[in-house]
Amino acid sequence: MILEGELPLGGVVNEVVIAQRFNVSRGPVREAVQRLQGLRLVTREPYMRARVVSLSTRDLVEIFQLREAVEGMACRLAADAMSDEALAALMKELEETRRAGLNAYQPEGGPFDLHQRIALACGNERIRHLLAEELYHLLRLYRRRSGAMPGRREQAFDEHWQIVRAMFNRDPDLAESLMRSHISRATAALIASMERKEVSTEPEAPDAA
Amino acid sequence: MILEGELPLGGVVNEVVIAQRFNVSRGPVREAVQRLQGLRLVTREPYMRARVVSLSTRDLVEIFQLREAVEGMACRLAADAMSDEALAALMKELEETRRAGLNAYQPEGGPFDLHQRIALACGNERIRHLLAEELYHLLRLYRRRSGAMPGRREQAFDEHWQIVRAMFNRDPDLAESLMRSHISRATAALIASMERKEVSTEPEAPDAA
DNA sequence: CTCGACCTTAGTGTTGACACTTGCTGTCTT
DNA sequence: AAGACAGCAAGTGTCAACACTAAGGTCGAG
Numbered sequence: 001m002i003l004e005g006e007l008p009l010g011g012v013v014n015e016v017v018i019a020q021r022f023n024v025s026r027g028p029v030r031e032a033v034q035r036l037q038g039l040r041l042v043t044r045e046p047y048m049r050a051r052v053v054s055l056s057t058r059d060l061v062e063i064f065q066l067r068e069a070v071e072g073m074a075c076r077l078a079a080d081a082m083s084d085e086a087l088a089a090l091m092k093e094l095e096e097t098r099r100a101g102l103n104a105y106q107p108e109g110g111p112f113d114l115h116q117r118i119a120l121a122c123g124n125e126r127i128r129h130l131l132a133e134e135l136y137h138l139l140r141l142y143r144r145r146s147g148a149m150p151g152r153r154e155q156a157f158d159e160h161w162q163i164v165r166a167m168f169n170r171d172p173d174l175a176e177s178l179m180r181s182h183i184s185r186a187t188a189a190l191i192a193s194m195e196r197k198e199v200s201t202e203p204e205a206p207d208a209a
Numbered sequence: 210m211i212l213e214g215e216l217p218l219g220g221v222v223n224e225v226v227i228a229q230r231f232n233v234s235r236g237p238v239r240e241a242v243q244r245l246q247g248l249r250l251v252t253r254e255p256y257m258r259a260r261v262v263s264l265s266t267r268d269l270v271e272i273f274q275l276r277e278a279v280e281g282m283a284c285r286l287a288a289d290a291m292s293d294e295a296l297a298a299l300m301k302e303l304e305e306t307r308r309a310g311l312n313a314y315q316p317e318g319g320p321f322d323l324h325q326r327i328a329l330a331c332g333n334e335r336i337r338h339l340l341a342e343e344l345y346h347l348l349r350l351y352r353r354r355s356g357a358m359p360g361r362r363e364q365a366f367d368e369h370w371q372i373v374r375a376m377f378n379r380d381p382d383l384a385e386s387l388m389r390s391h392i393s394r395a396t397a398a399l400i401a402s403m404e405r406k407e408v409s410t411e412p413e414a415p416d417a418a
Numbered sequence: 419c420t421c422g423a424c425c426t427t428a429g430t431g432t433t434g435a436c437a438c439t440t441g442c443t444g445t446c447t448t
Numbered sequence: 449a450a451g452a453c454a455g456c457a458a459g460t461g462t463c464a465a466c467a468c469t470a471a472g473g474t475c476g477a478g
Contacts, residue, residue, distance in 0.1 A: 015430070025463045027236075030430090031243060038247035040335070047430060047469050062335045069282035069336075073274060126249070126271045127278075130339075224460075234433045239460090256439050256460060424475080431468070438461075446453080 002041060002052055003141060013042055013050040039134050041141070055142055057194045063138060064187040068180050070131060071115060074122035076176040079167040081123035087168045090117060094164055098157050114160045118179075152189055159185070211250060211261055212350060222251055222259040248343050250350070264351055266403045272347060273396040277389050279339060280324060283331035284372065284388040288381040290332035296377045299326060303373055307366050323369045327388075361398055368394070 001007045001018075019029045033050055036042045044050045053059070082090075097112045119131035159182040166175040210216045210227075228238045242259055245251045253259045262268070291299075306321045328340035368391040375384040 014428095016428090026430090027462055031239070031461095034240060034243055035247065038244065049429070059335075062333045065282060065286065065333055066279070066335050066339070069278040070275070073278035077274065124271045124274055126268075126275055130275070223458095225458095235460090236432055236434095258459070419478105421478085422476095424473105426471105426473075428471085429469090431466105433466075434464100436461105436463075438459105440459085441457095443456080444454095446451105448449100448451085 002036070003137065003144070005144065007052050009052055010054045011052050013052065015050075039137065041137065053138075053141075055138075057191070060142060060190060060194070061187065063135060064183060064190065067131070067135060068183040068187070070127060071118070071183060072176040072180040074119050074124070074127050074131060075163065075167065075179040076172040077122040077124055077127070078118050079170060079172040079175040082121050082167065086121065087164070090114075091164050091168060094157075094160060098161075114163070152186070156182070156186075211245070212346065212353070214353065216261050218261055219263045220261050222261065224259075248346060250346065262347075262350075264347075266400070269351060269399060269403070270396065272344060273392060273399065276340070276344060277392040277396070279336060280327065280392060281385040281389040283327050283333070283336050283340060284376070285381040285385040286331040286333055286336070287327045288376040288379060288384040291330050291376065295330065296373070299323075300373050300377060303366075303369060307370075323372070361395075365391070365395070 007013065013033060015026050015029050019026045033042060037044050040053065042050045042052055093112050094114065116132060119128050122128060163175055163178045163182065166178055216222065222242060224235050224238050228235045242251060246253050249262065251259045251261055302321050303323065325341060328337050331337060372384055372387045372391065375387055
């Protein structure tokens, strides 16, 4: 419901309503909400209503800093762990997406997401979970609100290409460095974009009447 | 109960027993266990009993790889975010611990834990939570079982000193690099130690009769 | 007219009981 | 004697109801 936009960003989460919405009792809903709290998708304080995260600029920058570190390490590990065949397949898919994708690109779950693929292939289950389960949903949530920024797609393709090339050459140091630069640039573009059009992540102007 | 050793490493977690142990119903116990599952301290599969993690060598290596990436980033951020006064205090405390601590060192929660201090001071709430809340408990759990390895303490002190010095000089690149090397060395020592005395983290030899 | 205390109400925290699944054990069949 | 099937017990998943808390509204006093 959060990812589908059925629950607005700063909105409150009413356990009873959710329970009726799914024809279930409050118990399972409580457990689900607590798992979402574990994933930092909702915040909660004792006896207060649970709220969907608001995704402030600061939150996004923090997430991107964490991604820079962890995805860099995932890239390093994957450069060692992936087989030659898997790397070749990765390059092939990337090239296909580049050719076909510039006009018709399915944003839904992505037919090809390099970051996701690297996280899945890095061989470290804990890192995989952090990137592919915990942070992935937050990024989807953000992208859904504020669309991609123009012009960065082609640049991102080039950077992806260099990353995969470094992995193919079995150069973990370079692969990690390139991935970190890639995410760092994305962070800078993000900050610039946010500052330009102070996107309304505010829940709703309270505006006490 | 897990950290105190009251629940053995591979042991099962019985909700009813825990509930009676704390004079409470099963509801709160379920929620607590689910939070522990979120912290990867217990594993769970549908309708099966919950089990305390077993902390295999592979798990520890994965945790240390993650720490290398994230603590490195935390160190970089802290080198920018911390005030001169805070850094000076950190150096002072480190020196005092070195002088007084070589014989009488309180392992309980630590009067001075550089890694913890950096995590708290890095200014990134998400990284702080990951290091100081999620991974910290797992490391405590591990250290409780397998004591520190001899000889590495003095070396660790030197490495800590260099790290703080780089932070004091406002050199984030160096600080991150030193922290990563520090953790990487600890990982190597850990692996060597584990291979030497295949520590019995196994729950119990099932040994089907 | 404004401010503060009381009350109402929506919503969360907790409880005890019931339904369902799982693994074992004992017995039966081949 | 070995394998399989039914019954049993332990434990988890779910539910509806009760206790408690915090916010919003109302009434009265200054």
